[in-house]
Amino acid sequence: MDVELRQLRVFLTVASELHFSRAAARLHVSQPALSQQIRTLERALGAPLFDRSARATELTPAGRALLEAAPRVLYEAERAQDRVTQAAVGAVGSLLVGSVGTALASIAPRILRQVRARFPDLHLEVSQHDTAAQMVAIADRRLDAGLVREAAPTASVAVEQLVSEPLLAVLPSDHPLAGSATVDPRDLDGVPIVLWPRPTGAAFFDIITTYCREHGFSPRIVAEGADIETQLSLVAAGIGVSLQPSYYANLRPPGVEFRPLAGPSPSVSLQVAWRRRDRSPAVAHFVDAARACATRH
Structure with missing residues (x-):
């Protein structure tokens, strides 16, 4: 027939x-x-x-x-x-997006809202992963795009900077340095420090350790946390102090204070990542929304 x-x-x-x-x-x-x-x-x-x-x-x-x-x-x-x-045109289907906690606490909600407003029938699935895991997952097609932190581009994954924020000192509220307007990085020499594990984001870890060495000491890392909530809880418990991007200041739990570092301090970049050869219109929409939100940051 x-x-x-x-x-x-x-x-x-x-x-x-x-x-x-x-x-x-x-x-x-x-x-x-x-x-x-x-x-x-x-x-x-x-x-x-x-x-x-x-x-x-x-x-x-x-x-x-x-x-x-x-x-x-x-x-x-x-x-x-x-x-x-x-x-x-990328208006329907599914888009698998990864994000570091830093982005979820800052720019990610605005990006997702913009994508949703323009393409309400596009199914967005968002999950939290560290930068290293996202870069592998994007290359392996388990994620379509990601919001990463201080990642280096690879042969298969493109990375573009969105926003950059300075490092801040994160202190227990009863710490002697918490009463200062700024924290001299040299005052952190010998102080217990809480940090991210290096495998979750080598570039970010190296920024912090290099910054400490530039001020004459190696950080005394006493505890690590796989996510920012864990690290802030360790700081609040008095286990140590930390150095974190200013994105996290709006997550400040009770018992934690954020203070600027005296003098020049390194900045930490949030980036959008996607497969170089991906021609998906939905991925292009996400990247465009990320760029647009970054310009209004």
């Missing part, structure tokens, strides 16, 4: 008029041409659709069956075309 959608639309017009001349006028075609299209459809279906022997044109049983089925067929065809069009 080879039935075209155009033929179904012609059939529905004739079925609504039950008059070939009026149907031809509605469709702006000649009556012979219209009759030929109906005969072609009947041959394709193997059954007559109209009884032309009576004074008035009537639907045959086969015609009545097609009258019931044709609108659903046309609706599903139009719906499929619309879904294909939306998928081609």
